[in-house]
Amino acid sequence: MALIDGLRLEGIRGRVTADAALAPFTWFRVGGPAEVLFQPADADDLALFLQQLNPEIPVTVIGVGSNLLVRDGGVAGVVVRLTAKGFGHTVREAGNRVRAGTALPDKRLAAFTRDEGLGGFAFFHGIPGTVGGALRMNAGANGVETRERLVEAHAVDRAGRRHVLSNADMGYTYRHSAAPEDLIFTEGVFEGEPADPGAIQAAMDEVEAHREAAQPIRDKTGGSTFTNPPENKAWQLVDAAGCRGLRIGGAMVSEKHCNFLINTGDATGHDLETLGETVRARVLDTSGVRLDWEIRRVGRFATEASVEPFLGKG
Template sequence: MSSQTNLIERLGERLAGIRGRLTPNVGMDTVTWFRAGGPADTLFQPQDEEDLAEFLRNVPEEIPLTIVGVGSNLLVRDGGIRGFVIRLSAKGFGSAEVISPTRIRAGAAIPDKRLAAVALEAGIGGFHFYHGIPGALGGALRMNAGANGVETRERVVEVRALDRQGNLHVLSNADMGYSYRHSSAPADLIFTSAILEGYQEDPEVIRAKMDEVQHHRETVQPIREKTGGSTFKNPPGTSAWKEIDKAGCRGLAVGGAQMSTMHCNFMINTGTATGYDLELLGETVRARVLAHSGIRLEWEIKRLGDFEPGRTIEPFLGTAPDL
């Protein structure tokens, strides 16, 4: 492949039956909430589950596929992403249906906040925490997203997914292998929808819980900044922000990237940050926390793509003794 367009031309007839949208050379800075990062060779937005399955059946194994959601928890490196980036369309994967007094069937592209609203309208409790998560259900299923003391694994009944060959899988809650901010479901699976279960609850009680979630976010998180949400997972027995603060990293800046002074586990693009600035800031924070407390922070933000030539960044800046 000598160009992004050649990827589409190369596959030619293999993609002839695809109904979704194929767009070459898409700047990922238009997708990620950080508003930074290089281009994707080709972006594919499937029309529905069958269209996605057909695409997967016809794309050779050697061509990389990368799945992204709404881009809220995503850092893309400046060299961009090779192969196809798949982003599920809101029209084909963004609906939700109440299928019982306590169950909802929802597409993987539905925004978490919209899912919380559907549950509220149906009087189904246990979904209020999604009101404060700035992502979509697919990402929540993959990383066991949680907030306000509730996690996705508490709601999942079953998940529909397609593998790299386009085969359909239906996974139970146990099959998802959930732990803190993690699922051990095979990495090549693309989640398309899920059945989720809560419990019957007075809508006014649900609304009050959602208002509490919103108030918390507005008072302690920089939600109006270009940010990717929580940068690092909480280590056992402590909070990431506390360790970052103790290591003197509140407000720390690299280029246009800064650890928020409002909530120092939130990394923000102050206006000119590149993917390199953001990742270098993150690894600098990890190195300083490691040196200060011996704690190895783990990224919660997903990092994708290639570095530009000559601009790699070592984990912990290469300072950890076992690296």
């Protein structure tokens, strides 16, 4: 029996789709389907769905797919994708605070706070993701991180229970949160300080100019591939290992910024992951540094396919 036939959907208002293509939701434009895709109407709908879902069924959450690689065999269980209709709100609150839904693109949070005369958010203009992804991974750009602006995060757990986490509860470190993995963030409350909208726009323009000049933002890419190791820059290690422009199948290390992988047109998820692990193996050989993936990889490999970390060297 198909998984969707066994789901309890009493009172559910969101969209539930079986065998749903995920590649169109990712910037790489690769990967297999979701066994079931659920797009909740709002936080109440999400909580109700999770309360009714068999706890043995795995749940995977995706956003706009800017830092995501879906494997070719697809994703088992339920994939939850929050949409702007139910989770894309922005509300100015008392003082210098803003409440934002987790499907809101980071660039729109930057624009909203600019219009409200709130400073400290221009860095979000340079992050190609959503508020939810920023909360989960402490996203940052231009030397500023999400943890510096977050007051509290609202979430729903795997059993459909509501939670409110303080900044300290999130356990932030570089590109990482210690928040429980089963939490699905629904909104965040942030705090800035009064600032001139013109000055904020100038800062946003500077962020945009840097991205345009340094990153392959018009290609099918997944953003920064590896996190920066302590006292190192990932792109420099990749370059020193001779991997700039390296190709496997339809996947290529960007010539413009070699901490970016690119789908040149016909790459598979397997091509991209194999290329990433090839780069990790070469960096390990040349520098002794073990790069960690920043791109999130989800799902199953296609039949009889696999990719070993560091190609079996690590």
